[in-house]
Amino acid sequence: MEIQSVKQRFDIVGHSPLLNRAIDIAVQVAPTNISVLINGESGVGKESIPKIIHQYSQRKHGPYIAVNCGAIPEGTIDSELFGHEKGSFTGATDARKGYFEEANGGTIFLDEVAELPLGTQVRLLRVLETGEYIKVGSSKVQKTNVRVVAATNVDFSDAIRLNKFREDLYYRLNQVPIFMPALRDRREDVVLLFRKFAADFAEKYKMPSLQLSPDSALVLTNYSWPGNVRQLKNITEQMSVLEQERVIEGSTLQYYLPHEDFGNKGMTVTQGAGAPSNFSEREILYKVLFDMKNDLNDLKSLVLSMMQNGHLETNEENEELFRKVFTPSGAPTTNHTPTHYTGTNAVIQLPGAGANPHASGHTIVEESLSLTHSEKELIVKALKKHRNKRKFAAEELGISERTLYRKIKEYGITKA
Numbered sequence: 001m002e003i004q005s006v007k008q009r010f011d012i013v014g015h016s017p018l019l020n021r022a023i024d025i026a027v028q029v030a031p032t033n034i035s036v037l038i039n040g041e042s043g044v045g046k047e048s049i050p051k052i053i054h055q056y057s058q059r060k061h062g063p064y065i066a067v068n069c070g071a072i073p074e075g076t077i078d079s080e081l082f083g084h085e086k087g088s089f090t091g092a093t094d095a096r097k098g099y100f101e102e103a104n105g106g107t108i109f110l111d112e113v114a115e116l117p118l119g120t121q122v123r124l125l126r127v128l129e130t131g132e133y134i135k136v137g138s139s140k141v142q143k144t145n146v147r148v149v150a151a152t153n154v155d156f157s158d159a160i161r162l163n164k165f166r167e168d169l170y171y172r173l174n175q176v177p178i179f180m181p182a183l184r185d186r187r188e189d190v191v192l193l194f195r196k197f198a199a200d201f202a203e204k205y206k207m208p209s210l211q212l213s214p215d216s217a218l219v220l221t222n223y224s225w226p227g228n229v230r231q232l233k234n235i236t237e238q239m240s241v242l243e244q245e246r247v248i249e250g251s252t253l254q255y256y257l258p259h260e261d262f263g264n265k266g267m268t269v270t271q272g273a274g275a276p277s278n279f280s281e282r283e284i285l286y287k288v289l290f291d292m293k294n295d296l297n298d299l300k301s302l303v304l305s306m307m308q309n310g311h312l313e314t315n316e317e318n319e320e321l322f323r324k325v326f327t328p329s330g331a332p333t334t335n336h337t338p339t340h341y342t343g344t345n346a347v348i349q350l351p352g353a354g355a356n357p358h359a360s361g362h363t364i365v366e367e368s369l370s371l372t373h374s375e376k377e378l379i380v381k382a383l384k385k386h387r388n389k390r391k392f393a394a395e396e397l398g399i400s401e402r403t404l405y406r407k408i409k410e411y412g413i414t415k416a
Helices: 003-009 017-029 048-055 078-082 118-130 158-162 167-173 187-205 214-222 228-242 251-254 279-306 316-326 371-383 390-397 401-411
Strands: 037-038 064-068 105-112 132-134 140-142 147-152 175-179 340-342 347-348 363-365
Touching: 003 017, 017 048, 048 064, 048 105, 048 167, 048 316, 078 118, 118 132, 132 279, 140 401, 158 167, 187 214, 187 228, 214 251, 214 279, 228 251, 279 363, 371 401, 390 401
Parallel strands: 037 147, 037 175, 064 105, 105 147
Antiparallel strands: 132 140, 340 347
16 A cells, blocks of 8 residues: 555655654554554644554544553543543433443544543553453443553653663553654654645635745755744644735744643753753843953953052053953943053053043053152142042042052152
């Protein structure tokens, strides 16, 4: 039997060898009564395999029942699967058939089988081994002839190790394993699936079908698809309804693709060591900018400290650094920015501090006799202006009071 005809019958899209292998195994095992366990991530389309097995088996005229074990509360799961007798528990006003009784002669698909409680697992194991079960509230053993196909996205080795799933039941279910590949492992099928979904939604909503530009097709193919086929279908539906332009560009598609990782393999944002795994790209950018701001503040504090203590040699390179740190983009200095720095070897006058308006934005006076004379003269003027109050004179000069005291002593300045 050709795999392509199976795909057409069950509306399966894709040419991936992994997908073809899964379908091929399903068709081969269908005529038998062997139990099948389908493994694969959430959203890969595992529900198609039990339908194939049922339709190509001798039970195809019997009932087919799909049960989501994870959606049934633990307190009622036994009643749902095996039925109950009238009065067996509060609210049991009538006797009820369970799914195993309803599916007699057919196939039952147990999705998310790893979610079954341990007590229910014991009951299921008995059904698989002997075909026998007992209704809740009854002592009568009943028989059923049911083909069981189960599916899970759980790693059974971990579940067994943590005593959440019985090892004997696992081997009984896993007589024939079928693996459904994740969408990122069948990238050649992504664009085909998009076109199929786009056509379906165009017909559903009575609108033109979406088309992909070359760059959007590349984005679509390279994305990791943590939600697999289900996620691709949902995004295609969103764009079909919300986008006015029917040709989707790469930038538009990026808007619909989340960058968070939800626990599946294949992240779309590479994060540095130590970064929280749930950071989005925007949050990482904010963190980088925040760290840069802190580093800049630390640099300013360090430069100010070195300037005030006279430990910084000055040259043209350092002057340019000071100008960038204290007057970004050439902005004039504020009252909070020192306008002069008197070091041990030079005087630096920063922009906005009486600099020559025809100069290029900063003035560096090299060490010379005129330097010593000018420095001494400035100190005398500052002391005179503030009536020999060294604290205010130092603030005027943009130096520390200790540096001013040292300079007064060095130049032998008496009271102005």
